[in-house]
Amino acid sequence: MKFLKNDYKKQFLKHYFLLDKIDEGDIFDAIGIDASGKKREFINGTYFYLNRASGVQNNGEIIRKLEADVFTSNGTSNEINTYFGRKGEYIEHKVLKTFLDNQDEGGEMKVCFIDGSLYSRLLMPHLIESPINRDETFILTHLETLFQIFKEALNKNVLLMGISKDSRDSxxxxxxxxxxxxxxxxxxxxxxxxxxxxxxxxxxxxxxxxxxxxxxxxxxxxxxxxxxxxxxxxxxxxxxxxxTDSEIVYRFAEVSGFTYPLEKGLGRIRQQNIFNDMIKNPENFVRKNFRKYISNLNEVNKNQFISNAIKIIRQYSDMPTFISFQILIDIRDNPIKVDFPSWYFKNWHKLLDFPHVDFFNISEPLFKDFIKIVLKMYGGFENYNLLLSAAHDDAVLRNKTYNEIYEQILQDKLDILLPFRRRTRRELGR
Structure with a gap:
């Protein structure tokens, strides 16, 4: 960066705005949702996992969900970790679905904070069958639920806002x-x-x-x-x-502020190509990416699965672009990445019609209101979002709880002792 440092600084100062020009926002109803989970592989190759999710509202109410299951897999550790991570997101979405079901259409705007990036959740890099026995098509169920909550949130005037600390976005x-x-x-x-x-x-x-x-x-x-x-x-x-964007903000920000927002479409060429192929010929995409699962179906079930999968995938055509920015509320803290769907604004674009990433028109009055929402929930270094911190504390699954309660219940129910698998030095070094 040393050769372009002055150029970076010049562009950064052109695209960075001070927070002192934004006053404090009004009180609003909101929920923060976070999940925690653990999994363990036993000596017989079976995995046991448990996820807990919590939605803490600023009116004091809490929505909780718990999911536990066992599975076997012939996949790699990375594939299994991806599956487990998506399961954590899925249970968060179930909490959000419960919250949305309790809302009326046409009411005042409410806010839902999700830990992580909404854009990344929607543009899944692993839209492919999972190597999990009897749950190979989970990714489609996950995606369909995501589409449902995006649409229902819009209909019920609920702002979905992704909040990320230590984001790797660039x-x-x-x-x-x-x-x-x-x-x-x-x-x-x-x-x-x-x-x-x-x-x-x-x-x-x-x-x-x-x-x-x-x-x-x-x-x-x-x-x-x-x-x-x-x-x-x-x-x-x-x-x-x-x-990362965080590195740029850390290097050049001298006062509290936020970066010029970006409107994010499909983005990079590789991602554009994947989605163009998927939308233009969804049947080929499904047959290719769910090949093993389809090969075990009879003709009737095969056609039904392909038809349902195509219906799910085509819902990408209804999805919006996303607005994203970094905000540095305290100069001593790390920046926070914020993203949300663009369809809350007048001149929003559909995701598939916007292949690039570009600066967003900051003159929209509603954007300043969204900044105020983020500021209202900031609680300092340890609480970058008060509701998300509360949801994390409520959902967090500690080792002692997992080992002594949940695994013990599993063994008692099965009436067997399940010794977990110990990794060899060679495996640990991978």
Whole structure:
């Protein structure tokens, strides 16, 4: 970053706003939802897992859900962890569904805080059958529930807001780097031929799609014009380095504030290609990604499953883009990432119609109200959101509770002793 530090700072200051211009918001009804869980593999290869979720409301009411089950799997540890993580999200959504069922349409806006990114939950990178025996298609059930709660929340005027501390998102950083690139490209217009500018643009804006020929031509240009293209080479190198939005805010923010919001569509080219293929030919997508499960069905059940899966997947066409920003409430604290669906605003876009990520019009009056909502729930370093902290404390599943109560109940019910599997040194070192 040292070569582009001044450029980053210039763009950051253009896209960072102070909090002292925003007054305190009004009181509102809200709920914070969080989940906690544990799983254990036993010596016979069976897994036992338990998830608890809690929805704490600022009127004192609490909604709780618990889910426990056993399963076997032939998948990798990463695949099993992904499945278990999605199960945790799923039980959070069941708490939210209960909350929404108790709301009337057309009432005053209420707020639901979810721990994590809503955008990431919707754009699942693992929309594929799980290697969990008898639950191979869980991801579709999970996705359908997610679609339902998004739509019901909109109908009942409930603002869904994802809150993330220590987020690994880099969308804002990439947007700033794009601005640096556009400025430098403009400086080169009168010094390079159109085809040379095309190569530079193809390599840098196509950073996700490796084209060896374009890259060779780019490096050839750089070697022929080392002084002229020195900064462009630095920009290219910077695109290939992973940096988070939190790092950018930490480096350049000198006072409390928030970053210019981004409207996030499908985003990167790889993700665009996946979703374009999925929507254009959903049947092929289902047959490919649920191949093993489908192979065990008879013809009638196979056709029914494919038809239902296509109906679920096509609901992506109804989903909105997401608005996302980082907010630094206390200069001594870490920034908080906030995201929410764009359809609360007048000029919102559908997710599949908005392939890129772009700066969002901050003049919308409602956006300032959303900032006030985040500020109202901030409780300091240990409580970046008071309701989420309360939900976490209520749901957290400690080892002693898991081992001495839930596993003991399981063994008593089965009337057997279940020794858990101990990892070998080789497995632990993976």
């Amino acid at each position: 969308a804002f950083r990439n947007a700033l780097l794009d601005e640096i690139f556009y400025e430098e490209r403009a400086n080169l217009i009168h010094h390079l031929k159109p085809d040379e500018l095309h190569i530079i643009n193809a390599v840098i804006k196509g950073i996700d799609t490796i084209n060896e020929e374009n890259i060779r031509e780019f490096y050839s240009l750089v070697s022929n014009e080392p002084n002229l293209l020195k900064k462009m080479k630095q920009i290219y190198d910077e695109y290939n380095i992973t940096r």
